[in-house]
Amino acid sequence: MRRLISVVLLFVFTASSLTACWDVKEIDQWAYVYTIGVDKGVDNVFRFTFQIPSMKQEEGAGSGAEGRGEPSVGNEYYFISVDAPTFYSGVNMVESSLSRTLSYMHAKYLVISEDLAREGVERFINSMVRSWQIRRIMHIIIVKGKASSFVKGFVPKLTSATSKAQTGFMDIYKDTGLFIDTNYQRFLEDLKTTYRMPVATLAALNDFSNYRTRGNPPKEFKSEGEYYVGELPRSGGNKFEFFGTALFNGDKMVGQLNGDESRALLMIRGEFKSASISIADPKDREYRITVNTMMKKKPDINVEFHEGKPVINLEIFLEADIQNLQSPTEYESIEQKPVLEDAYKMYIKGIIDKTIDKCKELNVDVFGSGEKAVKHFLTIQEWEEYNWLSRFKDAEVNTKVEFTIRRTGTILKTSPIKHRQGEKK
Amino acid sequence: MAICNKIFSTTPGYITKVIGNTGWYMTLISCATALVFFGFIYLLLKRFPGRNIIEIYDASLGRVMGFIFSFLLMVSFLLSVGIYTREFTDILKIYALPATPPSVIIGTMIFAAVVAAFLGIETIARVAKLAFYPALVGYFLILIFSLNIFKPTNLLPIFGYGLDKTVITGILRGSAYDEVVILAVFAGSLQGIEHIKKAGFISLLLSGFIISSGLLCFALVFEYRAIQELTIAAYVMTRKIAYGTFFQRMDPIFLLLWIITTSIYISILFYTTVSIYCKIFRLQDAKPVVVPMAVLAVSAAIFPRDFSSVLSVYVQGLRNYGNITFFIMPAIALGIAVIRNKKGESKCAD
Incomplete structure (x- = not known):
């Protein structure tokens, strides 16, 4: 009898566990948010915009090339904006018009308008993360103009998998260095840490108005990184672009870096991967040279204190492969290579110094030099009392760049081009 | 496993609030404190060979005081x-x-703890041993996968909120290792005093290493102000692991580890509670006690009003005052046994 009761109880408990838990929801009960936009609200404190992929199947799904169950072009996403006092009340308000529960566990971008970022992000950045659904690897992006417009314009070309593309867009910084990538956790930590100030990716919709169809190129050298976001002279492709870096003092955006300065920031932080950096030919400034630059090793940052004033000694180690030589000067040769290396050293040092000066002017240590300065303090009380973040503007920063050209690409020697008149000099 | 499970709890955030980024060596001080107190427990058990701590309390302190000490120990385990x-x-x-x-x-x-209690200590020990190796591998995998997000400068300033605070907190929180006293509860069932000594010291040293390495990794990943905000640092750290687009979102591994180890941990504590109760009242059969004890355990679980009070009142209360019942009372019993010249052999002679 006891055995029978045991067996019955076993079946009852097993069966009850097979009914799934209270929290279970089928995939078609969720509406997955890819991108969350936050603007200053009009009818309430914030305006939240959600980009939700359509899960609706087209008519005739499953038959023929047009019937593969995919939404037609232009209808891949729904965009819903709502004015709400907080993020979660906004979610509830949006759900009142949906048959599904919003899930933001797969959201990869948190897009914040520049206006709101300049006023401060504390009020929502702290609270959103209380939900287990918010992943701290979500990227933080500050956009020029309205976040809602950016989210609605964020329909990537060249791919059908937006979620994957979102990661891809952010990974591009490893190839270009023209913007910095930051995620929720890092941004949140930097908002509160005593070592450094936060930064975020800058993005904008480009209306292609800077793409001129007439005129002559400038005589003076203009680098690829001198532009600010939304102003790149390009046409076609995605309307949105990621370029430059937003600088924060606490929770308020106080400035921005262009592409070149973002590269300098990445180099100082030791996060620079590679980039094609162009300069004017040191021997003939009409020509342009490009090298693929990489970090040789992490930068050497040493912080000392002279009579209470911080002195930061910074050394950056770079190496490069030649990608483009326009002039006939044989920079590949052992005699000419140092000329090119010196030119790059000076050019990169100039950008780094300019970036540091800009940040000192804004009094934002986004380089993380506080992480090195802290070794001079034994306790947190001493460190917090010194208040490194307020002292950065007084710091004397000495920079040094080591630059070595390693390889010359598939060409060992640039032979001069022959004309009827002979070689061009 | 009973000791190390705390690394998955809210403890790392709390101790960072108190001492800063020095939790990784503070816990070694706690471990050293626990080793000292376990040394007293060992001496006590050695003085009364073949007896468990409940019998020893009776022998050393007399029936009334022994009952009080044992009952307080049981209440501590039940809580x-x-x-x-x-x-x-x-x-x-x-x-x-x-x-x-x-x-x-x-x-x-x-319910799982009740089933375990019915099946007995041998089953619990076997299941714990079976789960221990995969849990340990999983735990260290999580720590290793976090290598790319380590920031060694997070360990600075090296003394956190002050060396004095770290040392004092370390000593007070020796109770983090108090589960070692379980060996004394089951001393009569284990294979002699030398075996208990070996098991106790090895488990304390191993736990010290596991907890310290976990706290060190949390400190390397999260800056001291950030970790204070986190409910479970281990879980957030697991969710931060990302190698490319494929190898990320490792939290299911964490959940599996955490749920299995916690279930075993609760079962061990529950069985110990039942066992102490039976030993106090000299009950031969523990089965009739299991279900009523389960009701008391559920009552204790539902008693706190909210999560904040669970953390700041009850969990920290157990950490701060656990030393008294788990470590200080055995030391008192040892002291009184020495003063009154009570020994296991003399009791047999009586």
């Missing part, structure tokens, strides 16, 4: 079952099962 079950329940609701009623999670955990 531990209830409070840790509640802490686990609330955290599980926050991170994984927000819609599931707490009573279901508490009920499931206690």
Whole structure:
């Protein structure tokens, strides 16, 4: 009898566990948010915009090339904006018009308008993360103009998998260095840490108005990184672009870096991967040279204190492969290579110094030099009392760049081009 | 496993609030403190060979005081079952099962503990051993996968909120290792005093290493102000692991490890509670005690008003005052036994 009761109880408990838990929801009960936009609200404190992929199947799904169950072009996403006092009340308000529960566990971008970022992000950045659904690897992006417009314009070309593309867009910084990538956790930590100030990716919709169809190129050298976001002279492709870096003092955006300065920031932080950096030919400034630059090793940052004033000694180690030589000067040769290396050293040092000066002017240590300065303090009380973040503007920063050209690409020697008149000099 | 499970709890955030980024060596001080107190327990057990701590309390302190000491020990274990079950329940609701009623999670955990108690210590020990190796591998995998997000400068300033605070907190929180006293409860069933000594010291040293390495990794990943905000640092760290687009979102591994180890941990504590009760009242059969004890454990679990009070009142209360019942009372018993010249052999002679 006891055995029978045991067996019955076993079946009852097993069966009850097979009914799934209270929290279970089928995939078609969720509406997955890819991108969350936050603007200053009009009818309430914030305006939240959600980009939700359509899960609706087209008519005739499953038959023929047009019937593969995919939404037609232009209808891949729904965009819903709502004015709400907080993020979660906004979610509830949006759900009142949906048959599904919003899930933001797969959201990869948190897009914040520049206006709101300049006023401060504390009020929502702290609270959103209380939900287990918010992943701290979500990227933080500050956009020029309205976040809602950016989210609605964020329909990537060249791919059908937006979620994957979102990661891809952010990974591009490893190839270009023209913007910095930051995620929720890092941004949140930097908002509160005593070592450094936060930064975020800058993005904008480009209306292609800077793409001129007439005129002559400038005589003076203009680098690829001198532009600010939304102003790149390009046409076609995605309307949105990621370029430059937003600088924060606490929770308020106080400035921005262009592409070149973002590269300098990445180099100082030791996060620079590679980039094609162009300069004017040191021997003939009409020509342009490009090298693929990489970090040789992490930068050497040493912080000392002279009579209470911080002195930061910074050394950056770079190496490069030649990608483009326009002039006939044989920079590949052992005699000419140092000329090119010196030119790059000076050019990169100039950008780094300019970036540091800009940040000192804004009094934002986004380089993380506080992480090195802290070794001079034994306790947190001493460190917090010194208040490194307020002292950065007084710091004397000495920079040094080591630059070595390693390889010359598939060409060992640039032979001069022959004309009827002979070689061009 | 009973000691190390705390690394998955709210403890890392709390201790960072008190001492800063020095938790990784503070816990070694706690471990050293626990080793000293376990040394007293060992001497006590050595003085009364073949007896468990309940019998020793009776022999050393007399029937009345022995009863009080033993009963307080049992109450401490019972409260531990209830409070840790509640802490686990609330955290599980926050991170994984927000819609599931707490009573279901508490009920499931206690039900598992009841089944384990019916099956006995040998079954619990075998299951714990079986789960220990994969849990340890999983735990260290999580730590290793976090290598790319380590920031060594997070360990600075090296003395955190002050060396004095770290040392004092370390000594006070020796109770983090108090589960080692379980060996004394089951001393009569183990294979002699030397075996208990070996098991106790090895488990304390191993736990010290595991907890310290975990706290070190948390400190390397999260800056000291950030970790104070986190409910469970281990879970957030797991969710931060990302190698490319494929190898990320490792939190299911964490959840699996955490739920299995916590279930075994609660079962061990619950069985110990039942066992102490039976030893106090000299009951031969523990089975009739199991279900009533489970009711008390559930009551203890549902008693706290909210998660904040669980953390700041009950969990920290157990940490701060656990030393008294788990470590200081055996030391007192040892002292009195020495003063009164009580020994196991002399009792047999009487």
